[in-house]
Amino acid sequence: MTAGSTRRTTAAHSRLAAVGAIAVAGALILTGCGDQTKDKDKSSGSSSAASAPLADKLPASIRDKGVIKVGSDIAYAPVEFKDNSGKVVGLDPDIAAALGKQLGVTFQFENGTFDALLTGIRSNRYDIAMSAMTDNKSRQDGVDPATGKKVGEGVDFVDYLTAGVSIYTRKGDTEGITSWSDLCGKKIALERGTVSNDLAKAEAKKCPSGKKLTIEAFDDDQQAQTRLRSGGADAASSDFPVAAYAVKTSGGGKDFEIVGDQVEAAPYGIAVGKSSTQLRDALQAAMNAIIKNGEYEKILQKWGAEDGAVKESAINGGK
Incomplete structure (x- = not known):
């Protein structure tokens, strides 16, 4: 992370x-x-x-x-x-x-x-x-x-x-999200203290009036996944390997899908x-x-x- x-x-x-x-x-x-x-x-x-x-x-x-x-x-x-x-x-x-x-x-x-x-x-x-x-x-x-x-x-x-870093959504329910710039007006779940959190904060500052990006930061990534899975958020973000693993395994591969490209390689x-x-x-x-x-x-x-x-x-x- x-x-x-x-x-x-x-x-x-x-x-x-x-x-x-x-x-x-x-x-x-x-x-x-x-x-x-x-x-x-x-x-x-x-x-x-x-x-x-x-x-x-x-x-x-x-x-x-x-x-x-x-x-x-x-x-x-x-x-x-x-x-x-x-x-x-x-x-x-x-x-x-x-x-x-x-x-x-x-x-x-x-x-x-x-x-x-x-x-x-x-x-x-x-x-x-x-x-x-x-x-x-x-x-x-x-x-x-x-x-x-x-x-x-x-x-x-x-x-x-x-x-x-990657963004992922519920499978078949992408809300038109393909990049960080599409998150304005949406809610994202992620882990506190991560680059995903930093990227979301930076993106929130760019959002126009009336299209606030809401950030829900959790103690660990599993809590963020649970929030997205339950419909409490529109998207989640984590490191690509973790996002890819969640997409492959959660709900037998039926819960999530990755949207857009991974960014910020380091x-x-x-x-x-x-x-x-x-x-x-x-x-x-x-x-x-x-x-x-x-x-x-x-x-x-x-x-x-x-x-x-x-x-x-x-x-x-x-x-």
Whole structure:
């Protein structure tokens, strides 16, 4: 989920394969359930530090604990979500598990609301945040995109994928919506703190008098989907992979359809505190290792994410 204000450039090529290519077996769309920050799931195993090739790159404190605490909004299928057994699964957990093999640690996913994840890093609740988070200058600099004011020290990002933003509607009931400019006079449901939210706010300022764009922002994407499904909104917006997954799976593919092209293509990044430079560099080294050994490509293929692949992990590559 692309929060902050990375105004991604329009690009139909920018992310995952088409809706039909989201190959996820036995997946489910979870219903919205509010803030679940107390839920914890150890969802990505690792080899022991002794046999892990990059273990010595980690800070000693993390290497000794053997755990990296990950803040994540675990209701964003197919990037991260819980399966029928309650296990955390998805693209991010699989990548984290691969990184764990390189670093000799376990990535422990802890569920939280998306707009509070960076605060969780600042308060040392999490070591990192990995939650389909867009790497952008606002987050890097700790600036509120709505006001332009400094709200924190910011974070660094270890980039690992590229994604765009999509609008979707109830199937067969598009209300004539094909782009963001068609939303004036309509109501859109989305997740709070995301680029979808930023784009909607920006579009609302352009709407003429008498054609207000109403924005309903929720704690998680599943709540926004539920609102649209029930007829409480005309459209919803999220990152393309999530929108495509919802279209493919919700109601057996009968609930939603994507309208228009995805926009604002930008990198997903693992967020790390500014002072955690050794951890940041270790994560980048591990990411580049799994890109080189082919494990990264296999994970992306599993989740239909090949079109979002990067050739090399960058630090703070977002604009």
